[in-house]
Amino acid sequence: MKQLAVILCLCLLGCQKTKSKSAPKSKDKTTTVSKNEFAAFDELFKKNPSYVAKNFDFPVGKPNAKGYYNAQKFTENNHLGEDWNGRGGGNSDLGDAVYAIGNGYVNFAENLGGGWGNVIRIVHQYNGNYYESLYAHCDTIMVKKGTFVSKGMQIGTIGNADGAYYAHLHLEIRDDIFMEIGGGYSTNTNGFLNPTTFIKSNSN
Ligand SMILES: [Zn+2]
Numbered sequence: 001m002k003q004l005a006v007i008l009c010l011c012l013l014g015c016q017k018t019k020s021k022s023a024p025k026s027k028d029k030t031t032t033v034s035k036n037e038f039a040a041f042d043e044l045f046k047k048n049p050s051y052v053a054k055n056f057d058f059p060v061g062k063p064n065a066k067g068y069y070n071a072q073k074f075t076e077n078n079h080l081g082e083d084w085n086g087r088g089g090g091n092s093d094l095g096d097a098v099y100a101i102g103n104g105y106v107n108f109a110e111n112l113g114g115g116w117g118n119v120i121r122i123v124h125q126y127n128g129n130y131y132e133s134l135y136a137h138c139d140t141i142m143v144k145k146g147t148f149v150s151k152g153m154q155i156g157t158i159g160n161a162d163g164a165y166y167a168h169l170h171l172e173i174r175d176d177i178f179m180e181i182g183g184g185y186s187t188n189t190n191g192f193l194n195p196t197t198f199i200k201s202n203s204n
Pocket of ligand 1: 072079081082083169170171184
């Protein structure tokens, strides 16, 4: 419950606003991962090798985020992701397509309410490592947990978390795929990557 309150609080502050005084504590990030947890994903991708990621692209404005801009960058105001907005501003991007950034496995797809709204989490196996992409505040979810997706496939639409913000896509990329959803903001960036840097340096 406490965690929920933190999420709610942080997210009601808005993805676009400054100052998250009480950054969520991130504990037990790396300590509890057992070999078995990776083994399950190893098995999944071994059986479905065509869904191993080969490269990545931005989740909006295919290709290359055309027509969109990053309104709140990674670590700006302790932001753990990026806020992708249509160049038209306001809610002009409400309902626009959200694409999988790479081939992967849908590990989570549901409405978390609060400041998160609809969230999709995709696990990517890439160059022998695992990454997660997380898409939040979606208006609609078009994929189901437990299914595979290809790079560029539409997985949902841009939303506003039931009116909590102007429509935008909150995108996170993590190199620890076993972390909890968290609060979207923290001074501790362990397990989180700069999405634009990651996508650009792995776009081919
Ligand atoms: Zn955000």
